[in-house]
Amino acid sequence: MNFGLNLDAAFAALADPTRRAILARLASGEATVMELAEPFEMTQPAISQHLKVLEGAGLIQSRIDGTRRPRRLAKAGIDAMDEWLAMLRKALEANYDRLDQILANMEPKRKRRGERR
Amino acid sequence: MSKLTLTTEGDTHVIVKRHFTASPEAVYRAHIDPKIVQQWMLGPEGWTMPVCINDARPGGQIRYEWSNGKGQGFYLTGEFLELHPYSRIVHVERMHLPDPTPDNHVETTFEPNGSGTLMTMRMTLPDAKTREMMLATGMEGGMEASYVRLEGLL
Numbered sequence: 001m002n003f004g005l006n007l008d009a010a011f012a013a014l015a016d017p018t019r020r021a022i023l024a025r026l027a028s029g030e031a032t033v034m035e036l037a038e039p040f041e042m043t044q045p046a047i048s049q050h051l052k053v054l055e056g057a058g059l060i061q062s063r064i065d066g067t068r069r070p071r072r073l074a075k076a077g078i079d080a081m082d083e084w085l086a087m088l089r090k091a092l093e094a095n096y097d098r099l100d101q102i103l104a105n106m107e108p109k110r111k112r113r114g115e116r117r
Numbered sequence: 118m119s120k121l122t123l124t125t126e127g128d129t130h131v132i133v134k135r136h137f138t139a140s141p142e143a144v145y146r147a148h149i150d151p152k153i154v155q156q157w158m159l160g161p162e163g164w165t166m167p168v169c170i171n172d173a174r175p176g177g178q179i180r181y182e183w184s185n186g187k188g189q190g191f192y193l194t195g196e197f198l199e200l201h202p203y204s205r206i207v208h209v210e211r212m213h214l215p216d217p218t219p220d221n222h223v224e225t226t227f228e229p230n231g232s233g234t235l236m237t238m239r240m241t242l243p244d245a246k247t248r249e250m251m252l253a254t255g256m257e258g259g260m261e262a263s264y265v266r267l268e269g270l271l
Contacts, residue, residue: 024249028128039246093121096135098157099147103139106147 013057018042019050023077026060030072129247131252133238141234143204148225149173159183168192173200179208191215213243216254219247 013019022036036049051071054060057076064070122134136174137144138169147153151171158206159166165214179195194217204223222241227234242248 010212024252089121089123095157102156104145106143
């Protein structure tokens with residue numbers, strides 16, 4: 001896994017649940033500070049502070065559009081989101097691997113029944 | 118290749134699909150029998166489910182409590198809406214972290230597939246933002262594990 005130049009900053013940025021949620025929001029498209037502030041019931045300055053941390057870590061970027069400065073995920077941010085989804089998948093997969101074992105132990109009874117068919 | 122797929126659909130859905138080599142009846146039972154649920158629905162390594170209440174009838178209550186054995190834990194409550202043995206379960210659930218998250222409406226189907234079963238879990242969240250929050254918090258267990266691994270590497 002290569003997070004590039006800003007490994008420490010990226011992990012510090014990702015350690016905060018609000019910042020992770022901001023990244024998750026940006027994964028579905030770019031958004032302005034006002035749009036980002038709304039679901040979190042946070043003030044715009046508080047959100048701006050989180051955005052500064054994410055930007056410093058290279059996880060998001062902004063562009064200028066008239067008076068708006070919409071933010072979007074940077075390459076490192078996209079990689080981080082992919083990594084999260086992979087980890088969620090892994091946690092679910094661990095559950096279902098355990099279930100496979102349990103089902104395998106339930107199955108002999110069924111097989112005997114099945115043979116009579 | 119992983120047997121599990123996790124995808125988003127539209128603004129408010131999350132779809133999980135998984136194939137099992139057991140029959141739909143066995144997979145269905147493993148989702149509602151508390152003695153079985155308690156053995157596998159555990160999440161990250163080291164977590165257990167000391168409380169597993171699963172009253173599998175329409176209107177019946179669900180309560181799962183997880184613990185990491187080090188004083189940390191959280192719980193989930195929910196209600197069954199529909200049960201069609203051995204093909205379909207509909208329920209709602211919410212996590213308590215400790216504040217309750219908005220209701221997640223979950224439809225789980227079990228279809229014969231080859232010699233096994235295809236399970237499809239279709240989650241519906243009230244809005245896009247709730248779904249994103251759920252995906253973000255749902256990953257925290259995995260994130261923590263990765264931090265521990267990272268500490269070992271640095």
